[in-house]
Every structure is written in structure tokens, then in C-alpha cells.
Amino acid sequence: MQGILERGISWAQTSGLGAVLNLLYAILIFAIGLLLARIAVRSLRPLFDRSRIGQDALLKKFFLRVISGAIVIVATVSALAQIGVQVTPIIASLGLTGVIIGFAFKDTLSNLAAGLLILIYRPFYAGHTVDIGGTLGTVDELTIVNTQLITPDGLRVYLPNSKVWESKIINYSTIKHRRLELSISVKYEQDFDRVRQAIQEILDSDGRILKDPPPSVQIAELGLANINARILAWTSLSDFGSVRDEIYNRVRIVLQREGAV
Template identity: 35%
Template structure:
């Protein structure tokens, strides 16, 4: 069979196929161009608004590949491929992958929420997932805490989000809550005055809100006073430790006893 006969026989079909392939390629190229523009604009917007780089990078890639998936489907349909079966296969594959990775997906979803809503930031001291420590990093799958004794604790994000998060660094000021017990025969007014003097003498303690020194409870073996001054969050522990030590030293010097739990046992001699 000569060349002219082949061209006459298969030429129209080849031309149609070429036109279809060219149209599909044009759809993919235009879709790729649109996806790059949209994802680029989205990334710039999130960067200007201070969105976490890991979250912005993930969202940018997600938008890009979603647009490309939406583009490839009509491109396949343009060259005559039945997209219904392709979509069904992709749906089944996605379901299987989702079931296999449901734990990881839960951690991922929790990581997105942590990064988006910011209940804690790197450097904050928190209680989360049953642990307490300084936040070292927050990724899409786990949160790393550094404990006070320098242990690294890696917590899955799903566990962090499923429980309460206590952030001790979120506010600029914290209240120091102390309960000081004195004996029943001690001078109550003098004890309160000493606590007020100790609080006023510490320059790290804030004047506003004003410290509170009051009688809280008449307990079994002591009269319990509450001492509640406010301090900057960064000074919380130094103020607490110094105040406890100074209270003990000053009470000893002034003769105000701090009782300890005790029990009096009486024996009755039977006749």
C-alpha cells in the first residue's frame, strides 16, 4: 500500500486525534497557568497576613493540585476517555487510603487547626496532651514540648486538640495564689499586716490589680490566709519562691507560728 493510500485512509482519523490531543494539551496548559497564578496570589496573601509558613505552603499546594485535578478531568473527556470510571477508581482509592491513614489524617487535621487558630505559640509554657512544657515546635502532625527538666515530648496533634490546652504564657500578667496557715493563738491582724508589707516591698509585684490578703478558712489546725498578688508572667515563679521564703523567715522572726497537722490522743483509764 503506497503512502497516498495510507494518507487517504488514515489521514482524517490522525487529524482528528491530533486535534483532540492538541485541545487536551491546551486545556492542561491553560489550567496549569491558572493554577499557578491562583496559588501564587494565595501564598502572597497568606504571607502578608502572617500565616504560618507550613500551613500556607500546604494550602497553596492543595489549591494547586485541586485545580489541576479539575482540569485533567475535562482534558481526558476531550480525547474520548470515559471519566466516570476514572472518578470511581479515584474515589475508591481515596477511601482505601483514608481508612489506612485515618490516625495520621486526624493528626493532620488537628495540626491545621492548631496552626490556624493559634491556641499556643512556640515558646509558650502550656499543659497539653497530659504533659507540661515549653512549646518547641508545632508541625502538621505533632507538637513538641520541652519539659522543665529538659526532656523532649512529642505529642500527636489529635491528642493535643482532644483535651484542654492550658496556656500559662498567653497573658502578660499572672496571679500568685498562696495559702498561709497560722496557729489559732497567733496575732491574726499582725500576720495580715506582715503579708501586706512583704507584698509591698517586692517591686516585681504589680500595684494594679491590688494584692489581696484575707482570711480564707478556719481549718482543723490552722487559720488559713490567702495572699494573692499579681506579677508579670515572666516573674511568676521568682516572685512565688521569694515570697514563700520571706513569709517563713518573717513569721519566725515575729513569733507567728505556722502549724502542721497534728492529732491529740487522750487515754481514759477505766475504773
């Protein structure tokens, strides 16, 4: 500790008090920049809430992060200039450096571009239930590089924006109804009409299943040993999970009772 203090005193004597003050000013500038970034975020958040931006949680978070990051970058450049770093050549060399960085961080830049496209075309909003390339979850956040989903089992999944933009996106929150579909097989020696009638009664008696279009049990294929059929029924999106589970279970009971399986 004594050695560090002695070297600090020696450096101050060699470089002069001006260098020490410049370093302190640089630290102060950077700290003020961090403080201003926080103040800007806190001040702009209620303003955004009262504007159209506030209606979209993803867009609001994205803008707040960009503004905060820009302030920190300006503060960092100003702090470097205060301690004598020539920032003008650095800025002037960004053209060549940008090409190098572009190759080194092409995936990051691709994710940034895809994030902007997602914000422009809006295939989903915060809180929407979506299936992105086979990953099902609720949209929680969109950053400049990834989209974050909360899966039904509570996991947070980070999907690169470029992959999100390239994937098939199914947005379940933009639809009111969803079709339930179940495939069954009935042996030829069993009474298919009886099985179909029993299942149709189950569908018709459930008030959560829509009457238009009407539910049905349709023959899909005549196999070598079985009659293959499809059960089709429409229900509201909010009831889909519970209806599917209950209908599947009741159909299973019918098939077992009739000896169809």
C-alpha cells in the same frame, strides 16, 4: 558479585536496552523531583519571610513541608509511569483505597484535621509558652501529625494534634500579668493579725508586685485547728517565677518565726 552482574546482563539482553533506559530515566525523574523539592523550599522560604506567612513560623514550616511532599509524590508517580507501571488505575482506585486507608490511618487523618484546625484558629504560635493538657513547654514546631514542645527541663515532647485540639490549652504568652496564689494555715493560738501584717509588708515592699489590683492576705476558711488563708498578688509574666520563689521563701520564714506552723 559476578553472579549479580551476569543476571543484570541477562536481564538487559532479555528486556532490551529500552527497559534499561526507562529505569535510568525513572531514577533520574525521582532524583530531579527530590532536587526540585529542595529548591522549592529554599526559594519559597525567603518569599514567605517577606509575606504574612513568614510572621508565623509554624505556618511557614507547615506549608513548606506540604509543598515539598507534593513535589516528591508527583515525581514518584512520574517515575513509576516511566518504567511501565499503570498509574491511571491506581489513581482511579484511590476512591475505594481511600476508604480502606481511612480506617487504617484514622488516627493519622484525625491528627491532620486537628493540625489544620490549629493553624486556622491559632491558639498558640511558635515560641509561646503553653500548658497543653498538663504538659508545660515552649511551642517549637507543628507538623501534620503532632505538636512539639520543649519543656522547662529541655525535653522535646511530641503531642498528637488530635489530643492537642481536644485538651485544655493555657497560653501564658498572650497575657501580661499572672496571679501568684499561696495557701497558708495559722494555728488559733498564734496571733493571726500579726502574721498577716508581716506577710502584707513583704508583699507591699516588693516592687515587682503590682499595686493594682493590690496584694492581699485573705481568710479562706476557719478550720478545726487552724485559720486557713490565701495570699494573692499579681506580677508580670516575666517576673512570676522569681517572685513566686522569693515570696514563698519569705513567707516560710515569717511562719516559722511566728510559730504559726
